[in-house]
Amino acid sequence: MRLNFKMKKMKVMLLKEVKNLSIWEDPLVLEEIPIPIPKEREILVKVSTCAVCRTDLDIIEGRLPPTKLPLILGHQIVGRVVERGRGANEFQIGDRVGIAWINYACGICKFCRSGFENLCDNFKATGKDVNGGYAEYITILEDFAYKIPTHYSDEEASPFLCAGSIGYRSIKLANIKNGDNVGLSGFGASGHLVLKMVRYLYPDSKIFVFARSEKERELAEELGAHWTGDFEDLPPEKLNVIIDTTPVWKTIVSILKNLEKGGRLVINAIRKEEHDKAFLTNLNYERDLWLEKEIKSVANVTRKDVEEFLSITEKITLKPVIEIYKLEEANKALRDLKEGKIRGAKVLKIS
Ligand SMILES: [Zn+2]
Numbered sequence: 001m002r003l004n005f006k007m008k009k010m011k012v013m014l015l016k017e018v019k020n021l022s023i024w025e026d027p028l029v030l031e032e033i034p035i036p037i038p039k040e041r042e043i044l045v046k047v048s049t050c051a052v053c054r055t056d057l058d059i060i061e062g063r064l065p066p067t068k069l070p071l072i073l074g075h076q077i078v079g080r081v082v083e084r085g086r087g088a089n090e091f092q093i094g095d096r097v098g099i100a101w102i103n104y105a106c107g108i109c110k111f112c113r114s115g116f117e118n119l120c121d122n123f124k125a126t127g128k129d130v131n132g133g134y135a136e137y138i139t140i141l142e143d144f145a146y147k148i149p150t151h152y153s154d155e156e157a158s159p160f161l162c163a164g165s166i167g168y169r170s171i172k173l174a175n176i177k178n179g180d181n182v183g184l185s186g187f188g189a190s191g192h193l194v195l196k197m198v199r200y201l202y203p204d205s206k207i208f209v210f211a212r213s214e215k216e217r218e219l220a221e222e223l224g225a226h227w228t229g230d231f232e233d234l235p236p237e238k239l240n241v242i243i244d245t246t247p248v249w250k251t252i253v254s255i256l257k258n259l260e261k262g263g264r265l266v267i268n269a270i271r272k273e274e275h276d277k278a279f280l281t282n283l284n285y286e287r288d289l290w291l292e293k294e295i296k297s298v299a300n301v302t303r304k305d306v307e308e309f310l311s312i313t314e315k316i317t318l319k320p321v322i323e324i325y326k327l328e329e330a331n332k333a334l335r336d337l338k339e340g341k342i343r344g345a346k347v348l349k350i351s
Pocket residue numbers: 053054055056075101162163
């Protein structure tokens with residue numbers, strides 16, 4: 001039986017103003033608002049889980065300002081289709097779907113037409129430009145929802161929609177050849193998915209993991225890293241590629257010297273934090289960049305990235321390490337993330 005959602009309300013965690021996430025003030029407020037009505041070609045999804053991302057902190061604290069307020073954050077969503085708008089027929093009621101950071105791309109600008117819809121002039125991001133998944137329900141154009149591989153639970157699949165997919169895009173941009181030495185700078189939610197993917201895609205490559213915390217280094221070794229160390233430590237070999245998932249500058253300045261001639265550093269971060277920008281003055285052109293070394297950033301994801309990544313998760317077991325919070329505990333999850341209490345991904349269990 002189809003339920004009528006029109007008069008009903010849903011619980012959401014709402015961001016009303018951009019502010020620093022301090023210990024004494026919660027940035028998100030629990031409220032009840034009407035359940036959105038799916039427009040043409042949209043589906044209404046009952047959210048089961050939504051993973052928490054470092055980008056959510058960037059939005060809350062204004063490094064990546066939201067385009068609307070109040071705003072519902074969250075862009076790593078798994079849920080089930082409960083209603084379909086006019087013309088939406090790709091999914092059935094009850095289907096499990098995922099929603100990622102890419103909420104909309106126009107399909108007609110020069111970037112969309114050349115396979116770079118992640119750089120679309122009219123790109124819209126879930127949980128930044130439009131409401132996201134820190135809520136009981138969400139609407140999305142059906143073309144921007146994905147089928148989730150069956151052998152993962154909702155909780156396990158949630159971090160695939162950002163940490164995993166953007167991690168996959170950074171691997172693609174790194175242009176790795178099997179056998180290359182691959183460095184990973186930082187080892188949070190994205191880092192450990194990247195490690196598993198690199199091992200699968202490039203079985204002869206050695207992986208070198210730089211992480212501050214001993215716990216993270218232990219996890220990296222358990223997962224098959226060839227070498228682990230702190231950011232200032234020197235690995236025994238030069239690295240052809242380094243993928244950076246840290247939020248700061250200091251790490252980059254410390255590890256660039258490990259790059260092999262012609263090597264590439266890929267920075268997988270939407271914004272770097274401002275507080276340690278001064279470290280950039282330690283960058284040494286001759287040591288860190290000369291000899292055709294490159295630095296490249298990753299921006300957003302394409303639907304193809306998400307789809308390709310999800311299909312990889314069907315071939316290898318990528319059970320992410322996760323920590324569960326209730327929707328009402330979103331502030332706590334964000335604070336734990338900011339304070340670096342990480343062993344894997346933080347996921348809100350909503351229904
Ligand atoms: Zn994210």
